Amino acid sequence: MSQKSFVWLCLLPLAVVTTAFFLLPMARLVVAGAEGPHGLTGYLAILTEGRYRATLFNTVLLAAATTVVTLIVATITGMFLQRHRFPGRAVLIAMLTFPLAFPGVVVGFMIILLAGRQGLIGDLSNRIFGEKFVFAYSIYGLFLGYLYFSIPRVILTIMAAVQKLDVGLEEAARSLGASPWAVQRDVVLPALAPAFVASGAIAFATAMGAFGTAFTLATNIDVLPMLIYTEFTLTANFATSAALSVGLGLITWLILALARTFSGSGVAAAG
């Protein structure tokens, strides 16, 4: 057997899996999206129909907010954890990364325990202010859940990136007179930019498409995955849900590609 045919043979399983479980369903989905009463224009409904557009807008906003807040929290935490040694550090890291194993349902359940009708925050606020604060079943509860979901993933990436940072860079900047703020701004954050893009992309994509948490929390949260679910199960509107699915994928991909190009060129120009 020649070297070339051996390589092809090795690639065969990949080709089969890709075709069977990726290309075919995707193709079917794309076709299904155009099989509604409006045909191909069904795809535009995500942008033209007010309700869909509002949901899309909500979802993107939620995902963006999750990404930004996750990056801020995880960067500060990750940097601190990587740079300091203290008793209980290992336990803290284990605790912070524990939610990695949780499905969205469990995360949603925890948000209900925290901010639901019988939740901790409600109890506390009831005692102090005589009023129950309940926000588990809203987009704020979902935001909290996604944060909880994303932070562990981002923290680990940031910690790995911080570990690879040359401490000499910071020392050099300080020797040149840079204040701690200036060191962060001019040296540390630019060096971590690739890690921000990589882990931020994961946080964003997860928040765009996560379903379990939203489903657990409520049915009246307007995010795209929930909309797809209701269109699909409740109204059996196959074409619309397929079109929305393709739209969700495309828009997420587009935003990530834009972010990568934008920050990529920024990083390239900077070094």
Place this chain on the structure above:
Amino acid sequence: MSTAGHGAAVRIEACGKTFADGTRALDPATLDIARGETLVLLGPSGCGKTTMLRIIAGLELPDAGGKVLFDGKDMTAVPIERRNVGMVFQSYALFPNMTVADNIAYGLKIRGVARDERAARVAELVALTNITGLENRRIDQLSGGQRQRVALARAVAIRPGILLLDEPLTALDAALRDRLRSELNRLLRALGITTIYVTHDQAEAMELGDRIVVMRKGAIAQIGAPREVYFAPKDRFVAEFIGAANIVEAPIENGILILPGGRLPIEGAATTANATVMIRPETIRVAEAGGGTLSGVVDSVSFIGDRQRIVVSGASSKPLNVDAPNTIQAKVGDRLGLSIAAGALRLLPSEP
């Protein structure tokens, strides 16, 4: 040269360093460095030289009681960003997100120097360090030698009172290292900044240093001018660390060193049963046939080019390294007569 003559005098007083885990990196040491002097901290890895440099830089705090003074002013509690020191790191630590010019200008930008003035200063330094044409390059587009020059330019751009160099040539290959060493020497002389240079390479130390501080296991073994530490090492460690040395252990009787292969007059030595004596290989002369005060048998000959290293056994208790002119014909097994001037024998304190 506008940068000349703005060096500060440095004094470190009883500066020791014990790390959090209890390791003693540096015994309390006191050291004065004159304005404009180039002082080299020399020693094997783990001798405390880098720790001392980092204490002077302000990257490490000395143990309680230690003091760092610049021009008589106590700087111990002043952080590095306010010490006005230029520093060159072994890894160069150039900012990968900035161009060469931005790297060099960074310290000036932080100081709020106007754009025009920054550009003028960068142009001046780029010319001084021979990197003209590279101003807009990214750091990953530079060779090792170019990076070294950029790191130096960046460090001196801020007109520091003290220039600190931490093994700046170690990361380079041998040929480039030699070339940059002479270039660095010329540059340091031109700048006239007080310079503290850390290295484990004795050739670097001797070429660059006005004075050399030889360090060992966290303590200063000897301080002196290059010639002083080379010709008059205080102990066996310094003798062996700086240059090549034959260390001979033999009795001395009435000013004569008694060796298995002969007797050598030695200056200013009392009678002792077991003296430790240093003989530099280049001070041993190969005598004409039948001559010489010392004789032995050639063990090996290594031709180096400008000279040859002949190892002679039987002359002393241990084989002697002899640096002979490259014209001498000697073969393994030949009996060789050697002579050594009385002044070339250096008595060392015997080690406990």
